[in-house]
Amino acid sequence: MTRKVMVGDVAIGGDAPVSVQSMTNTDTRDIRSTLKQINELYESGCQIVRIAVPDSEAAEAVKHIKKESPVPIVADIHFDYRLAIKAAENGADKLRINPGNIGNKEQLTKITKVAKERKIPIRIGVNSGSLEKDLINKYGGITAEALFESAENSVEYMMDTGFEDLVLSVKSSDVVLNYQTHMLIKDKLDIPLHIGITEAGTVKTGMVKSAIGIGSLLLRGIGDTIRVSLTGNPIEEVKFAKEILKSLGMLDNSINLISCPTCGRCRIDLVEIAKDVEKMITSLEPEMEKYKPGKIDVAVMGCVVNGPGEAKNADIGIAGGKGKGILISKGEILASVPEEELTSALEKEIRRRYFGDLND
Ligand code: SF4
Missing domain, CATH: 3.20.20.20 (Dihydropteroate synthase-like)
Known part of the structure; x- marks a missing residue:
């Protein structure tokens, strides 16, 4: 040392x-x-x-x-x-x-x-x-x-x-x-x-x-x-x-984005959704010091077939379906959400779990 x-x-x-x-x-x-x-x-x-x-x-x-x-x-x-x-x-x-x-x-x-x-x-x-x-x-x-x-x-x-x-x-x-x-x-x-x-x-x-x-x-x-x-x-x-x-897992109180490369199974605009989620994560950064949520892994996956499985280690995430997707946590399905609401549903869940935001 x-x-x-x-x-x-x-x-x-x-x-x-x-x-x-x-x-x-x-x-x-x-x-x-x-x-x-x-x-x-x-x-x-x-x-x-x-x-x-x-x-x-x-x-x-x-x-x-x-x-x-x-x-x-x-x-x-x-x-x-x-x-x-x-x-x-x-x-x-x-x-x-x-x-x-x-x-x-x-x-x-x-x-x-x-x-x-x-x-x-x-x-x-x-x-x-x-x-x-x-x-x-x-x-x-x-x-x-x-x-x-x-x-x-x-x-x-x-x-x-x-x-x-x-x-x-x-x-x-x-x-x-x-x-x-x-x-x-x-x-x-x-x-x-x-x-x-x-x-x-x-x-x-x-x-x-x-x-x-x-x-x-x-x-x-x-x-x-x-x-x-x-x-x-x-x-x-x-x-x-x-x-x-x-x-490298060396940054306390941070959100690590995991997103799939998409493939022929993907039926949502995952590229745009991933960009939106990235922006949303950045917007949460100023609050990290206040809430000290630890290290959070957030997954953004293209399909429900493999999504939950591939994201099973993520703390929270979304996986796409046809015109809709699911909200998942550690591989468990929490809710079904329309495609256009996936990012906001994800943000709401992150805020509820890690930022003490209990408002609907
Ligand atoms: S999560 Fe689905 S869409 Fe993304 S790469 Fe894996 S199989 Fe393809």
Whole structure:
């Protein structure tokens, strides 16, 4: 098990649940737009938000952003150690640096001194794109061994300054290389791990790479916090990160949608119904924290012949007939419902069972 660090009120590592994070793509100096996006990320379920701090004005903006942010803020710093110090002094809940490009040990020690005083952790980010040349030469390219050695050196370098409140990320855009590197890390370092596939691509390709890259590691018990990295709206990153956790049964108070691919037996417009049910599930998400219904499996099946059987493990679901369908729970038929009322009947039953809504 990894050690635990606190980022504001969110724990990373140890026995803490895997947290979801993302990064704003606004100009941090534009405080209003950045806060707007942070709030949208929060509403989508993001627990930690990183912001880029490329200059002194952005480091100054951290003060105002932090004051109004509903989630802990991570300041992302490259090259200039003074920006890291300023961001920490201005209230950042965590710093993200790459020790390789931040300067010498004296400058690094100045950062860790402030981080210690402010009791905030530092994430060391090792990236395949910025791997040290000597390691590339030593291993004959960007390999898992080279990335692991770079990570090990960075951790040692930070620990030498007397700072231990670390989070480590070692990312590659190559899913296989990412996996192999973490296989080397898993038993050798006990630093909490931030995992993700870097530069994963657009929403479509990025989702696939992230699902495999993050999912394969989480299944091995590796990873304490995740970031899905997409060329697109960061809100999509959060939604998709939550889907990954949901698929692995790692997201408390969530509704997992199961729907069949349809076949020649299907006599209802299941594709549209499944879309409606998906929307309905999303609309219930804001109430999850209040009612804490646990993990609910909802099945949407195309036919009554196989539907109830195929959905027998689902907590609640629907199965189509001709112009109508049935409401089912754990394979048991609850009611027969006209096709156009299936989604609303399903919602009503979910609300009745899990949200304490006893109204008809
Ligand atoms: S549930 Fe029915 S419609 Fe859907 S795939 Fe199975 S047999 Fe076909």
